[in-house]
Amino acid sequence: MLIIGKIIKPYGILGWLQIVSFTEKKEKIFEYSTLYFKTKKKYKKLKIKNWKICKKKILIKISKIEDRTKSEYFLKKKIFIKKCSLPKLKKNEYYWKDIINCKVFNTKNKFLGKITKIIDVKTSNIISIKTNCIKKKQEILIPFIINKYIKNININKKKIIIKNYLYFI
Structure with a gap:
């Protein structure tokens, strides 16, 4: 359910x-x-x-x-x-339930954290990543825009790769 x-x-x-x-x-x-x-x-x-x-x-x-x-x-x-x-989705469409708890990596395969929530804003959705990669745990917010910030999504492996030019990570 x-x-x-x-x-x-x-x-x-x-x-x-x-x-x-x-x-x-x-x-x-x-x-x-x-x-x-x-x-x-x-x-x-x-x-x-x-x-x-x-x-x-x-x-x-x-x-x-x-x-x-x-x-x-x-x-x-x-x-x-x-x-x-639930209806079947088209290519590059995802249910939020499938994105939550995905592990997030950069293109150098560095683990950044897990997606804890998705924030719905008018222009695009924003993923919230709970991370320990900086000295203390914190939240990273990244627009959920495929090919601009999100490089690859593998729902079966619960893995998302984001682009490296997000320099603050």
């Missing part, structure tokens, strides 16, 4: 809930045929009756939840999909 969102708080008195979507375009979360949430023991289908965007907030209405009190059961629940429901 793969986390693609989170229910964050109730909205109004009629049982609507506000969610955060981790998909690239926020409303694409609803393109997946089945969404799930996790109870203590298992995953259950999240039966969404309706959804809407209101004042830049994504709201859902869950079947059989008609008031704010009943909706509170779902607070802070994560929203999941099955990994197999």
